Amino acid sequence: MLEKVGISRPDKVYDSYPHLLSGGMRQRVMIAIALACNPSILIADEPTTALDVTIQSQILDLLNEIKNDFDTSILLITHDLGVVAEIADEVLVMYAGKIVEDTNVYDLFNNPKHPYTKGLLSSTPKIKEDREVLGYIKGTVPTPKKMPKGCKFHPRCPYAMEKCVQNEPELIQIDESTKVRCWLFEDN
Secondary structure: OOOOOOOOOHHHHHOOOHHHOOHHHHHHHHHHHHHOOOOOEEEEEOOOOOOOHHHHHHHHHHHHHHHHHOOOEEEEEOOOHHHHHHHOOEEEEEEOOEEEEEEEHHHHHHOOOOHHHHHHHHOOOOOOOOOOOOOOOOOOOOOHHHOOOOOOOHHHOOOOOHHHHHOOOOOEEEEOOEEEOOHHHOOO
16 A cells, blocks of 8 residues: 555554654555545645645645545545645635535635625635735634624624624525625525
8 A cells, every 4th residue: 555655665663753754754654554445535724734835745746646546536635725626626715614605616715605605716816916915804713702793704704794793594495506604696
């Protein structure tokens, strides 16, 4: 299994302590361990965090190979929209522990619906855009002990209405590929 995840000399790695391996090698070993029982789904929580961009690219390539070669679904948990663009087919955007948008990766980047998703995307630098200042989302994420009533995003939302303050919206289907948790789409 170590060879299948790109470790060319498994005999050198097999008896090594984790601190003797590079970050990329440790990620590969963890992936090999996870694949050893031939899972139908692999959960990868921030698989590229703390890796340099070259190793990140290799790990993403490996995850794409695993998806195809092992016929395994991958549940990827990440805050990195570049990683999402590289590997995801379907995307769930979460805010304060709730799904706020459920869509495919194409619509996420080309036609985001939820105000939080729009804020995330506007705060991401783009190679083809020359912007002096990146967008940002005002305010701070609420703590679990101080969750606002109603929509959890309303204190930070530029489109907040009284209804948002009082009631939390349900996740509703707004077109064939997208669900969103937002009162702006109530009548769709």
